[in-house]
Amino acid sequence: MKLLLENAHIEGIRYYEAYRKHGGYRSVEKALKMTPDEIVEEVKKSGLRGRGGAGFPTGMKWSFLAKPEGVPRHLVCNADESEPGTFKDRYLMEFLPHLLIEGLIVSSFALGSNATYIYIRGEYAWIPDILEQAIAEAKNNGWLGKNIQNSGFDCEIYVQRGGGAYICGEETALIESLEGKRGNPRIKPPFPAIAGLWMRPTVVNNVETLAAVVPIINMGGEEYGKLGVGRSTGTKLMSACGNLNKPGVYEIPFDLTVEEFIFSDEYCGGIPNGKRLKACIPGGSSVPILPTNLLLKDSKGEARQMNYESLSEGGFATGTMLGSGGFIVLDEDQCVVRHTMSLARFYNHESCGQCSPCREGTGWMYKILKNIEYGKGRKEDIDLLWDIQRRIEGNTICPLGDAAAWPVAAAIRHFRDEFEWHIDHAEEAQTRNFGLAHYADPLPVVTA
Amino acid sequence: MADNIKVTIDNITIDVAPGTTILEAARQIGGEVAPPTMCYYSKLKGSGGKCRTCLVEVSKGSEKDPRPMPKLVASCRTGVMDGMEVKSMTSDKVIDARKGVTEFLLLNHPLDCPVCDQAGECHLQDLSYENGSADTRFEFERRTFEPEDIGPNIQLHMNRCIMCFRCVFTADQLTNTREHGILDRGDHARISTCISKALDNEFIGNVIDVCPVGALTDKTFRFKNRVWFTKPVDAHRDCPTCSGKARLWMRGEEVFRVTARKDEWGEVEEWICNTCRFETKDAKDWVVEGPTKVNRHSVISQGHYAGKVGTAKQPVLIDKVIGKQPKLTFDIHSESEVNKPNIHLSQIEGPAHSDDFNTPG
Ligand SMILES: Cc1cc2nc3c(=O)[nH]c(=O)nc-3n(C[C@H](O)[C@H](O)[C@H](O)COP(=O)(O)O)c2cc1C
Ligand code: SF4
Ligand code: SF4
Ligand code: FES
Numbered sequence: 001m002k003l004l005l006e007n008a009h010i011e012g013i014r015y016y017e018a019y020r021k022h023g024g025y026r027s028v029e030k031a032l033k034m035t036p037d038e039i040v041e042e043v044k045k046s047g048l049r050g051r052g053g054a055g056f057p058t059g060m061k062w063s064f065l066a067k068p069e070g071v072p073r074h075l076v077c078n079a080d081e082s083e084p085g086t087f088k089d090r091y092l093m094e095f096l097p098h099l100l101i102e103g104l105i106v107s108s109f110a111l112g113s114n115a116t117y118i119y120i121r122g123e124y125a126w127i128p129d130i131l132e133q134a135i136a137e138a139k140n141n142g143w144l145g146k147n148i149q150n151s152g153f154d155c156e157i158y159v160q161r162g163g164g165a166y167i168c169g170e171e172t173a174l175i176e177s178l179e180g181k182r183g184n185p186r187i188k189p190p191f192p193a194i195a196g197l198w199m200r201p202t203v204v205n206n207v208e209t210l211a212a213v214v215p216i217i218n219m220g221g222e223e224y225g226k227l228g229v230g231r232s233t234g235t236k237l238m239s240a241c242g243n244l245n246k247p248g249v250y251e252i253p254f255d256l257t258v259e260e261f262i263f264s265d266e267y268c269g270g271i272p273n274g275k276r277l278k279a280c281i282p283g284g285s286s287v288p289i290l291p292t293n294l295l296l297k298d299s300k301g302e303a304r305q306m307n308y309e310s311l312s313e314g315g316f317a318t319g320t321m322l323g324s325g326g327f328i329v330l331d332e333d334q335c336v337v338r339h340t341m342s343l344a345r346f347y348n349h350e351s352c353g354q355c356s357p358c359r360e361g362t363g364w365m366y367k368i369l370k371n372i373e374y375g376k377g378r379k380e381d382i383d384l385l386w387d388i389q390r391r392i393e394g395n396t397i398c399p400l401g402d403a404a405a406w407p408v409a410a411a412i413r414h415f416r417d418e419f420e421w422h423i424d425h426a427e428e429a430q431t432r433n434f435g436l437a438h439y440a441d442p443l444p445v446v447t448a
Numbered sequence: 449m450a451d452n453i454k455v456t457i458d459n460i461t462i463d464v465a466p467g468t469t470i471l472e473a474a475r476q477i478g479g480e481v482a483p484p485t486m487c488y489y490s491k492l493k494g495s496g497g498k499c500r501t502c503l504v505e506v507s508k509g510s511e512k513d514p515r516p517m518p519k520l521v522a523s524c525r526t527g528v529m530d531g532m533e534v535k536s537m538t539s540d541k542v543i544d545a546r547k548g549v550t551e552f553l554l555l556n557h558p559l560d561c562p563v564c565d566q567a568g569e570c571h572l573q574d575l576s577y578e579n580g581s582a583d584t585r586f587e588f589e590r591r592t593f594e595p596e597d598i599g600p601n602i603q604l605h606m607n608r609c610i611m612c613f614r615c616v617f618t619a620d621q622l623t624n625t626r627e628h629g630i631l632d633r634g635d636h637a638r639i640s641t642c643i644s645k646a647l648d649n650e651f652i653g654n655v656i657d658v659c660p661v662g663a664l665t666d667k668t669f670r671f672k673n674r675v676w677f678t679k680p681v682d683a684h685r686d687c688p689t690c691s692g693k694a695r696l697w698m699r700g701e702e703v704f705r706v707t708a709r710k711d712e713w714g715e716v717e718e719w720i721c722n723t724c725r726f727e728t729k730d731a732k733d734w735v736v737e738g739p740t741k742v743n744r745h746s747v748i749s750q751g752h753y754a755g756k757v758g759t760a761k762q763p764v765l766i767d768k769v770i771g772k773q774p775k776l777t778f779d780i781h782s783e784s785e786v787n788k789p790n791i792h793l794s795q796i797e798g799p800a801h802s803d804d805f806n807t808p809g
Contacts, residue, residue: 187496187522187525348634351633351635352633352637353632353636353637354611356499356611360635361552363555363634364552384585391544391545391551394519394520395500395520
């Protein structure tokens with residue numbers, strides 16, 4: 001069942017007329033007849049969890065928002081989407097801009113935000129125009145501006161482009177950047193719910209999270225909460241890339257198995273050229289990479305499903321995370337060392353440089369990985385890498401430090417022999433890949 | 449005023465005012481329980497949280513919510529709660545993290561102490577002495593920058609900078625024009641005045657004092673002497689711009705350097721102006737109050753200046769912290785004969801002369 005992308009392929013859905021004709025803005029009509037607290041209650045009931053990566057329950061986040069007398073509050077939509085492998089928000093904004101605007105209006109009303117901001121990644125150069133067009137259309141039709149639909153509620157939405165820094169996706173760095181400052185994450189507390197944008201109470205939510213508010217209001221929180229499995233409710237957008245026959249953005253039900261997602265024709269359609277699956281990062285570059293055997297089955301031997309709980313089953317020892325839904329697939333020809341090096345380079349480049357473990361550690365890891373990849377590695381380097389990532393993780397200001405540490409940790413945890421082979425066969429490793437070894441099918445079931 | 453609350457750090461319980469940070473509480477206990485700080489500066493608003501040397505373990509959140517905190521926290525930016533229990537030097541996790549941070553801070557730091565004016569009073573030296581290891585595991589080229597003059601009296605050695613942001617806060621909070629900031633990000637970030645714009649503000653000299661390392665140094669003192677061959681005295685003068693309370697670093701009758709006075713934690717007590725710092729170097733212009741008491745546990749205090757290293761509470765602490773003794777309370781002269789004066793400098797009336805250093809006792 002599709003809740004977000006249902007109408008994505010309708011001709012002209014990007015524009016107001018077609019969007020409205022197919023049921024658009026109904027949720028605003030419904031919401032304006034409710035009280036803000038009732039909307040928050042519906043979102044709570046829906047069990048919706050943040051789609052930006054951390055999976056924090058949205059209703060709970062909303063209820064933490066401080067409401068001091070006479071102080072404006074703000075909703076900020078996080079459209080910075082810079083996590084390698086993640087491109088679902090772009091798809092949503094590009095093809096269904098009105099869905100986001102609709103979600104933003106309902107959410108702004110629920111949170112009492114008269115000025116709402118969309119902070120969009122600088123590289124998405126063509127999308128602000130699409131959003132601004134949609135905002136103008138919504139305004140012309142009385143959904144934005146002063147006293148919308150005669151409800152007495154004023155709402156404006158502004159689009160702000162970022163400068164192209166991954167770190168500006170971290171909510172407090174985003175707020176700093178939005179204020180016109182250098183995008184350094186703030187030291188918390190205070191949290192944005194108390195003192196965010198211009199030190200006013202602020203909620204920062206992901207694009208997909210805010211779009212999901214539309215079906216929640218339309219169908220009711222309780223109905224929405226019935227979809228999915230356990231604490232993973234509703235549906236999820238996945239952006240699939242890498243060695244797949246049909247990479248792209250898919251809306252999935254949470255009870256879909258990983259195997260079906262990769263191999264079925266309805267979704268990614270399997271691995272091209274008859275190659276075999278080696279490994280996968282299911283939730284964007286920051287989450288741990290898993291070899292096939294651990295990816296398809298969890299530590300109890302059950303088929304892994306595409307939801308928060310199932311993917312993280314077994315902790316980091318055998319599991320990973322759903323993260324932001326950036327699903328990266330590696331076939332048997334891919335080299336995990338090279339892949340890890342390339343991620344390490346990314347985090348090194350994107351660290352804001354405020355705190356010493358992340359600033360210095362990311363560069364160090366990258367340099368060591370580069371040595372290993374180019375045949376200059378030493379046996380001790382593997383343990384050294386482990387030691388560095390261990391001393392970054394948990395010791396930094398913002399989660400970018402963890403995000404830099406986890407991919408390295410997981411690669412060593414699950415692919416240590418590939419690293420060792422690279423070091424021991426330095427010359428050979430320049431000409432061929434390690435291949436599959438024991439990672440792929442037939443699956444040796446791992447019991448933790 | 450709200451009632452005081454109780455917090456226990458390394459098995460020592462103390463009453464503090466609500467709103468106190470763990471670090472400030474630890475400093476009230478004193479001595480080595482206080483975590484090292486490379487970026488926090490109590491006089492600079494918004495400082496701290498960056499270097500991560502002050503990480504501590506909260507083993508009990510509070511009386512109300514006794515759960516331990518899942519991660520180590522930056523003590524300089526975490527408030528205490530009633531009944532909180534904190535481990536600083538008694539936690540192996542903390543010691544390990546501190547070792548890690550020390551290693552990270554040294555990664556790109558040029559080990560050029562022999563030609564660095566900060567040597568002897570450098571907080572990174574102290575930190576490394578206390579928490580570092582003898583070898584480096586970093587086998588790559590360090591990032592390098594050319595030294596840069598920022599203004600007529602200050603030189604920036606970006607190679608040595610640890611990105612503590614203190615100088616940025618100082619420039620921001622003591623002067624009216626913000627000319628000083630950070631360019632780039634990550635390990636290629638650097639302190640800059642944007643095209644080397646001169647920082648000619650009456651109070652900008654204080655960035656030298658807040659810099660924990662030798663990245664910002666005093667050009668009027670550059671290469672003139674080693675700090676441990678000069679003897680600090682507290683002195684004052686009538687100054688129309690600042691309080692005029694300063695510290696003179698003398699050898700014989702000559703004033704080699706003027707700095708602000710610093711407290712036991714290495715923080716400036718009162719900011720001084722550029723005229724006092726850079727232009728008033730004649731002993732006759734100052735009223736000398738007497739030799740400085742250095743009670744900071746630092747390389748600088750190794751028997752040269754002060755009678756006693758550490759604070760009075762120290763004997764109690766050693767037994768409370770279960771045999772963990774910080775290295776800096778050892779007497780360096782039991783290991784090294786270098787520059788061992790035969791008399792404590794603080795016992796010499798007036799400034800010390802070369803002879804005082806050259807006759808090992
Ligand atoms: C380094 C870093 C980058 C992030 N980038 C994004 C991003 O591009 N988009 C996003 O929605 N959340 C991103 N996040 C997560 C946000 O900090 C925040 O948790 C999220 O916007 C909250 O929205 P949600 O509750 O709707 O998920 C990032 C976090 C970190 C630490
Ligand atoms: S963890 Fe990295 S990105 Fe986050 S504040 Fe620290 S240096 Fe900046
Ligand atoms: S120059 Fe000194 S004070 Fe400024 S950030 Fe670097 S180390 Fe800190
Ligand atoms: S002193 Fe606390 S983080 Fe630097």
